[in-house]
Amino acid sequence: xxxxxxxxxxxxxxxxxxxxxxxxxxxxxxxxxxxxxxxxxxxxxxxxxxxxxxxxxxxxxxxxxxxxxxxxxxxxxxxxxxxxxxxxxxxxxxxxxxxxxxxxxxxxxxxxxxxxxxxxxxxxxxxxxxxxxxxxxxxxxxxxxxxxxxxxxxxxxxxxxxxxxxxxxxxxxxxxxxxxxxxxxxxxxxxxxxxxxxxxxxxxxxxxxxxxxxxxxxxxxxxxxxxxxxxxxxxxxxxxxxxxxxxxxxxxxxxxxxxxxxxxxxxxxxxxxxxxxxxxxxxxxxxxxxxxxxxxxxxxxxxxxxxxxxxxxxxxxxxxxxxxxxxxxxxxxxxxxxxxxxxxxxxxxxxxxxxxxxxxxxxxxx
Numbered sequence: 001x002x003x004x005x006x007x008x009x010x011x012x013x014x015x016x017x018x019x020x021x022x023x024x025x026x027x028x029x030x031x032x033x034x035x036x037x038x039x040x041x042x043x044x045x046x047x048x049x050x051x052x053x054x055x056x057x058x059x060x061x062x063x064x065x066x067x068x069x070x071x072x073x074x075x076x077x078x079x080x081x082x083x084x085x086x087x088x089x090x091x092x093x094x095x096x097x098x099x100x101x102x103x104x105x106x107x108x109x110x111x112x113x114x115x116x117x118x119x120x121x122x123x124x125x126x127x128x129x130x131x132x133x134x135x136x137x138x139x140x141x142x143x144x145x146x147x148x149x150x151x152x153x154x155x156x157x158x159x160x161x162x163x164x165x166x167x168x169x170x171x172x173x174x175x176x177x178x179x180x181x182x183x184x185x186x187x188x189x190x191x192x193x194x195x196x197x198x199x200x201x202x203x204x205x206x207x208x209x210x211x212x213x214x215x216x217x218x219x220x221x222x223x224x225x226x227x228x229x230x231x232x233x234x235x236x237x238x239x240x241x242x243x244x245x246x247x248x249x250x251x252x253x254x255x256x257x258x259x260x261x262x263x264x265x266x267x268x269x270x271x272x273x274x275x276x277x278x279x280x281x282x283x284x285x286x287x288x289x290x291x292x293x294x295x296x297x298x299x300x301x302x303x304x305x306x307x308x309x310x311x312x313x314x315x316x317x318x319x320x321x322x323x324x325x326x327x328x329x330x331x332x333x334x335x336x337x338x339x340x341x342x343x344x345x346x347x348x349x350x351x352x353x354x355x356x357x358x359x360x361x362x363x364x365x366x
Contacts, residue, residue, distance in 0.1 A: 001356040003344055005305030006185055010348040011249075015241050019191070022237030037236040042196065044243055045180070048163055050173040051198040053205035056231030057212055060159040060181025061088040063195040066229050067155045067177050068096040068127070070207040077126040081157075082112040083313040083325075084333040085131045089157050090314040098126065100323065102315050104330040108273040110134065110286075110340075113332070114142035121146065127153040132161035132171050134309070134342075135187070135253075135283040136274060140166050140174045147175075155179065159195075160283035162188050163246060167277050172198040177208075182239055187253070187281050188246050194235040252347035253282040256354060260285060260343065263358040268365050284309055285345035289365070292339050298364045304357055307342045 012019070026037060042054035057063045073079060075097035081089055083102040093100040103116045110133050117128060128147055130138035137158075147154045154175030158164070161171040162180050172178020182194035199205050210217055215226030261271045270288040274280050286309060289295055299306045313333040315325035327334065343357055 001353060002303040003305055003349075003353045003356055005307055005342070005344050006346050007348055008184060008189070011346070015245070018241040019238050022241055023234055026233045026237055031233060033230060033232060035233050037233040037240065038231055041231075041236040041239055041243075044240070045162075045196050046198050048170070048243070048246075049178060049198045050170040051178070052200045053198065053202065055197045055199075055205065055208040055212060056236065057195045057197060057229040058231060059193040060179060060183060060195040061092060062212075062227070062229045063159075063179035063181070063197045064088060064092040064129070064155065064157060065095055065227075066208055066211055067179060067197055068092060068098070069226070070204060070211050071127060071153050071155075071176070073098050073126050076124060078122060078124045079127045079129060080117055080120050080125060081129040082131050082133075082333070083315045083330050084110055084310065084336055085133065085157065085314065086159070086310065087314070087317070088159075089129060089131055090320065093129070094320075099124075100314070100320070101125070102323075102325065102330060104332045105336065106139070107332040107336065109136060109138075109275060110336055111136065111138040112143070114139050114146070117143060118146050118149075121150050121152070125150065125152055127155055127176075129155045129157050130175075131157040131159075132164060134272070134280070134286055135161050135164055136272075136278050136280040137161055137164050137166040137171055139275070139277070140169075144174060159183075160186065161281060162186070163250065164281050165279045173200065176201060177204060182235065187250055187283055188239060188242055190235040191238045192235060194231050194239065196231070249347045250281040253285075253345050254280070256345050256347070256349050257282050257285050259351065259354055260287075260345075260358065263354075264361075267362060269361065282345050284342040286340050286342045287361075288336070288339040289341060289361070290339075292341055295361065295364050296341065299357075299360055302360045304360050305344050308337075309340065309342050311337055313337050 046054035158171040159181035182190040211226035212229035215224035
């Protein structure tokens with residue numbers, strides 16, 4: 001049986017007419033930049049995240065970059081984050097002109113290890129970016145405690161974790177701001193690139209709005225240097241159609257994850273470790289196995305979709321050689337990169353498809 005890693009067509013088939021009607025409404029209005037649909041989405045995402053404000057932007061990457069720029073992060077500053085994340089987290093720190101300072105991960109959850117953050121703080125540290133990886137939030141209380149001690153801003157990279165919770169608090173609502181991605185593969189995915197920043201800080205909200213439109217206020221008058229970080233209304237209407245389904249889709253992913261956990265119990269497969277403080281949305285379901293790369297070849301030969309998130313930690317990327325890190329500096333991140341493998345977990349999976357995935361893995365493991 002062929003099982004794709006993700007099947008966006010199956011989801012789209014259930015909402016096609018609504019999405020097309022929304023796109024048609026935007027085209028008929030010819031309000032193709034900003035407008036009421038973007039504002040409606042901002043308000044609804046903010047509310048779903050227990051935040052006062054939302055700022056739609058062009059991607060999850062630009063959400064991070066806009067936050068860093070709006071908080072005044074610049075050359076000479078340092079920002080602490082994890083080496084085990086999608087490239088944008090660390091890349092945006094460098095693009096803002098600051099130095100990324102990396103801290104190893106908790107080997108169980110793959111999120112930044114809060115116990116290692118304080119020793120990385122210097123007089124140049126301006127912010128911390130914890131990443132809520134694979135749908136599970138980082139351990140925020142000790143992170144926020146360090147931030148308060150040293151007066152640091154915390155930007156939650158929640159690109160993979162919209163509506164996830166930590167001790168009952170929503171992703172994006174704990175730090176100074178939270179950043180979401182609407183890349184099509186996300187639990188709440190658009191029909192192209194898109195993202196959003198949520199915050200409870202009104203002054204930061206106003207700055208984010210300003211900088212997403214080249215820093216112009218009024219039009220053609222620029223007190224600040226911003227960029228084109230705008231979210232277009234065609235993305236907004238597609239996301240507005242999907243948003244009411246988000247909780248059900250995330251619950252379906254949790255059911256699929258529970259079934260995998262049951263089937264893999266007692267085997268050599270290490271299933272995800274979810275903190276009792278967290279409710280995850282399983283943007284990815286990642287296992288750890290011996291001989292991972294051989295297993296990938298076996299699964300692909302059997303038409304089973306899988307993906308390695310992430311094969312090369314940030315400190316070993318060629319473009320970050322200048323930071324001076326070496327192999328062995330972050331052993332937990334390096335070991336995860338060598339062993340981790342994401343399996344299909346999307347809501348439309350059938351039990352038969354999941355059984356095909358599990359059977360192929362157990363066959364390989366003997």
